[in-house]
Amino acid sequence: MWLAKGLKRGTITTKFPKEEDKSxxxxxxxxxxxxxxFNSCMNGCEERDDEIEVRRKIPFNKSVxxxxxxxxxxxxxxxxxxxxxxxxYDMNRLGFFFTPVPRHADILLVIGEPTExxxxxxxxxxxxxxxxxxxxxxxxxxxxxxxxxxxxxxRVSGCPPQPIAILKALLMLTGRWNP
Ligand code: SF4
Numbered sequence: 750m751w752l753a754k755g756l757k758r759g760t761i762t763t764k765f766p767k768e769e770d771k772s773x774x775x776x777x778x779x780x781x782x783x784x785x786x787f788n789s790c791m792n793g794c795e796e797r798d799d800e801i802e803v804r805r806k807i808p809f810n811k812s813v814x815x816x817x818x819x820x821x822x823x824x825x826x827x828x829x830x831x832x833x834x835x836x837x838y839d840m841n842r843l844g845f846f847f848t849p850v851p852r853h854a855d856i857l858l859v860i861g862e863p864t865e866x867x868x869x870x871x872x873x874x875x876x877x878x879x880x881x882x883x884x885x886x887x888x889x890x891x892x893x894x895x896x897x898x899x900x901x902x903x904r905v906s907g908c909p910p911q912p913i914a915i916l917k918a919l920l921m922l923t924g925r926w927n928p
Pocket of ligand 1: 862891
């Protein structure tokens with residue numbers, strides 16, 4: 750019965766328009782963008798290269814715990830960061846671990862363009878971190894906006910940033926690698 754009803758009703762999900770629709774941001778149709786976020790982003794990111802900028806080095810003689818906070822990403826950054834724990838990069842062997850709570854975090858790794866509702870969450874997470882409160886931003890969206898809200902110690906460019914670039918920034922920040 751439900752099957753017959755479903756077949757009769759057909760698909761009710763709104764389809765993405767094939768033709769250019771003036772009510773939708775033009776960037777959604779920009780097929781030459783080349784970013785791996787499938788043009789879902791409306792920010793018009795300009796960063797492509799995985800450049801690393803480390804502003805402060807804090808040598809760590811213990812394991813380092815990282816709290817990842819997505820304040821409004823398109824999800825591509827999340828996918829790259831999740832690879833840090835995969836066998837190809839395996840950050841655990843280098844002493845880096847993800848933590849689900851900012852209270853246990855040495856590093857706050859922020860991705861995405863902060864939405865209005867996530868700005869207080871970002872500030873709260875920063876407040877809850879123990880010193881020395883290291884902040885890393887990864888990706889064009891975060892690099893542009895986060896430093897206007899909290900102090901940033903390292904930035905990794907790219908849209909999305911490559912996991913190896915993030916790993917290099919973490920190693921440089923914690924004094925474990927000096928290129
Ligand atoms: S920087 Fe990350 S969140 Fe922003 S558009 Fe690029 S992939 Fe998406």
